[in-house]
Amino acid sequence: MAHRVAVNDAAGSKRTSRVRVAVRLRPYMDKQDEKGEGPCVRGLGPQTLEIVNWRNATETLQYQFDAFHGEKTTQQEVFLSSVKPIVSHILNGQNASVFAYGPTGAGKTHTMLGSQEQPGVIPRAVREVFHLVRTQEKDQGEWGFSVGMSYLEIYNEKVLDLLSPNSQDLPIREDKDKNIIIPGLTHTSLSSFSDFHTHFVPASLNRTTASTKLNQRSSRSHAVLLIKVVKSQRVPPNRQQTGKLYLVDLAGSEDNRRTGNQGIRLKESGAINLSLFTLSKVVDCLNAGTGGRVPYRDSKLTRLLQDSLGGSAHSVMITNIAPEYKYYFDTFTALNFAAKSKHVVNRPFVRETMLDSTNSQHPVARKRTSEELEAEGSGEPRNKRLKGCRRLEQPPPTHPQSPVDSSVLDRLLALEKMILGSPERERLNLLKTVAQSRQEIQKLKEKQKELEEKADMLKVTGDHSGVMEEKEGPSRSATLFKTDIPALHKKQSTVAKPRKQQAVVNPLQVSQVLPLQQCAVVCKPSKVMEKKRKQTEITEGKENRRLDSCGEEVNWESQLDSSLLEQSKKKILQTLNSGSLKELKSLQLIGDKKAKLILGWREINGDFTQVEDLKKIEGITAKRFSSFIKANILSAVGM
Numbered sequence: 074m075a076h077r078v079a080v081n082d083a084a085g086s087k088r089t090s091r092v093r094v095a096v097r098l099r100p101y102m103d104k105q106d107e108k109g110e111g112p113c114v115r116g117l118g119p120q121t122l123e124i125v126n127w128r129n130a131t132e133t134l135q136y137q138f139d140a141f142h143g144e145k146t147t148q149q150e151v152f153l154s155s156v157k158p159i160v161s162h163i164l165n166g167q168n169a170s171v172f173a174y175g176p177t178g179a180g181k182t183h184t185m186l187g188s189q190e191q192p193g194v195i196p197r198a199v200r201e202v203f204h205l206v207r208t209q210e211k212d213q214g215e216w217g218f219s220v221g222m223s224y225l226e227i228y229n230e231k232v233l234d235l236l237s238p239n240s241q242d243l244p245i246r247e248d249k250d251k252n253i254i255i256p257g258l259t260h261t262s263l264s265s266f267s268d269f270h271t272h273f274v275p276a277s278l279n280r281t282t283a284s285t286k287l288n289q290r291s292s293r294s295h296a297v298l299l300i301k302v303v304k305s306q307r308v309p310p311n312r313q314q315t316g317k318l319y320l321v322d323l324a325g326s327e328d329n330r331r332t333g334n335q336g337i338r339l340k341e342s343g344a345i346n347l348s349l350f351t352l353s354k355v356v357d358c359l360n361a362g363t364g365g366r367v368p369y370r371d372s373k374l375t376r377l378l379q380d381s382l383g384g385s386a387h388s389v390m391i392t393n394i395a396p397e398y399k400y401y402f403d404t405f406t407a408l409n410f411a412a413k414s415k416h417v418v419n420r421p422f423v424r425e426t427m428l429d430s431t432n433s434q435h436p437v438a439r440k441r442t443s444e445e446l447e448a449e450g451s452g453e454p455r456n457k458r459l460k461g462c463r464r465l466e467q468p469p470p471t472h473p474q475s476p477v478d479s480s481v482l483d484r485l486l487a488l489e490k491m492i493l494g495s496p497e498r499e500r501l502n503l504l505k506t507v508a509q510s511r512q513e514i515q516k517l518k519e520k521q522k523e524l525e526e527k528a529d530m531l532k533v534t535g536d537h538s539g540v541m542e543e544k545e546g547p548s549r550s551a552t553l554f555k556t557d558i559p560a561l562h563k564k565q566s567t568v569a570k571p572r573k574q575q576a577v578v579n580p581l582q583v584s585q586v587l588p589l590q591q592c593a594v595v596c597k598p599s600k601v602m603e604k605k606r607k608q609t610e611i612t613e614g615k616e617n618r619r620l621d622s623c624g625e626e627v628n629w630e631s632q633l634d635s636s637l638l639e640q641s642k643k644k645i646l647q648t649l650n651s652g653s654l655k656e657l658k659s660l661q662l663i664g665d666k667k668a669k670l671i672l673g674w675r676e677i678n679g680d681f682t683q684v685e686d687l688k689k690i691e692g693i694t695a696k697r698f699s700s701f702i703k704a705n706i707l708s709a710v711g712m
């Protein structure tokens with residue numbers, strides 16, 4: 074029988090746990106600081122820091138966090154003050170989570186992984202887990218412990234198993250207790266810290282990393298290490314507690330004007346920024362506390378961190394920042410994100426199951442636990458998966474893994490089972506419900522098909538500069554124990570084949586750009602011109618171009634009255650600055666992804682001052698920008 078036990082049940086009060094936020098400032102490293110600008114941020118005390126106010130350089134802005142770790146703080150100090158206090162919870166059936174956040178090159182991997190000389194949070198936390206297990210095994214003889222690990226990266230919105238590098242994108246699911254599970258993810262049993270090291274080091278080399286202008290060894294993915302401790306009582310009532318520790322090294326937020334990213338780096342960067350933007354939205358929603366939908370499902374990262382932010386984990390966020398002026402806006406944004414994250418409240422509880430001794434002889438009748446679901450398909454032999462603890466037996470999988478919402482299927486199957494043992498009238502009612510559920514499934518299937526079609530459309534419209542098409546040569550290796558493994562092999566990214574790009578012209582909402590009537594007056598072309606235009610208008614793959622009789626491209630702007638042009642641009646600017654996601658998507662050549670990037674840019678940088686600012690967004694090249702302007706203005710004026 075599975076129980077959910079509130080943390081302070083004994084005391085009768087349910088405890089909440091605020092996300093703890095620490096900020097770590099890395100040492101000043103810019104050797105080319107010719108301007109002698111010095112740092113833009115500095116510590117004031119163990120919890121406070123200040124940063125120059127960009128609006129007025131004579132002022133500073135001060136922040137207070139749970140902890141501030143200055144440039145001289147050692148790895149040991151960071152671990153002891155910010156991480157160690159939450160690790161012990163996982164030996165009591167609770168979850169804990171540590172994640173490093175911050176701009177690229179600010180020290181996240183250094184903090185989480187470190188080097189051989191200066192090991193970071195990950196090796197220290199795992200060592201601590203084994204230390205606690207050994208101590209408790211000695212002190213609490215009736216309990217047995219088993220420790221295991223999984224390790225994954227989220228790369229370009231794909232969940233990849235770092236312990237099984239050839240695996241495909243893995244699905245993320247949620248069980249009825251809101252545990253996030255990843256069927257098929259490798260779970261490896263560990264007997265000691267050195268055992269962990271043996272598995273972890275090669276797996277880390279599978280992580281996707283590459284060199285950017287700001288960081289020679291930049292992580293191009295979010296890496297999540299999961300350490301699971303199962304504590305099993307050897308005597309009746311055979312309680313079993315499962316605690317999980319998530320250690321997350323996030324990819325850095327990136328400003329591509331400075332990273333110099335192009336091609337595949339730019340595409341990765343788009344995925345990184347988008348997931349971090351969703352993370353920020355999740356925190357906003359949690360802070361708003363309106364009980365509305367929290368957009369966890371909008372990115373794989375937030376789906377995976379669901380338990381860490383607003384869930385049941387004891388969480389610590391270490392925000393890494395850099396002191397150099399060139400990082401100023403990244404630092405400022407990171408500090409603001411950190412400041413709002415400290416208001417997020419989690420509700421830890423103990424995950425406990427109990428083996429019912431009366432039924433243990435008949436295991437088939439039992440309900441399966443989320444852990445078993447997770448282990449299912451892990452690739453490990455079943456007896457190995459169950460090693461070290463008696464598991465509740467589970468019925469065989471009742472349905473194939475399908476993209477359809479599994480909760481609906483489960484409900485349907487449960488209903489079908491009930492029908493078999495019910496009286497006639499009840500049976501009819503149940504059959505009705507079954508029919509309804511089947512309809513729901515059908516609808517979900519249709520919805521999924523629709524989404525897939527939309528996704529296909531996006532593939533066609535989304536990446537016009539060919540960024541998806543580049544096949545990358547060997548990139549650089551993982552940052553793990555950097556000095557100790559010099560000849561690391563780089564992971565090669567295999568990417569989609571080039572797709573021929575086609576302009577997709579959505580029906581234009583004229584009113585968004587200019588009233589139609591006005592257009593008709595200002596830009597009505599002469600009959601001769603119109604005839605010529607029709608004769609020479611050709612469609613050439615990427616977009617419709619207007620050519621004159623000599624085959625020269627007609628300058629479309631010259632056909633418009635300059636004030637009309639300005640007005641149209643103003644309207645577009647207005648939509649860019651205040652349009653909702655839907656309104657942004659109604660602009661020509663702006664799909665869901667670009668619209669979200671625009672919203673993200675707006676959130677971080679404020680309003681666009683001119684439409685040309687759009688070029689600052691990843692993936693919007695000068696060429697694509699001019700297509701965008703042309704498509705929107707011409708359609709608006711009805712040409």
Ligand SMILES: Nc1ncnc2c1ncn2[C@@H]1O[C@H](COP(=O)(O)OP(=O)(O)OP(=O)(O)O)[C@@H](O)[C@H]1O
Binds near residue numbers: 100175177325326393
């Ligand atoms: N506290 C620190 N002390 C000494 N060196 C540091 C510290 N923090 C970071 N560094 C160094 O700064 C460089 C960049 O750090 P790191 O790779 O950890 O950044 P990151 O935030 O993980 O970047 P990315 O998001 O691009 O992966 C590395 O050479 C690292 O060794």
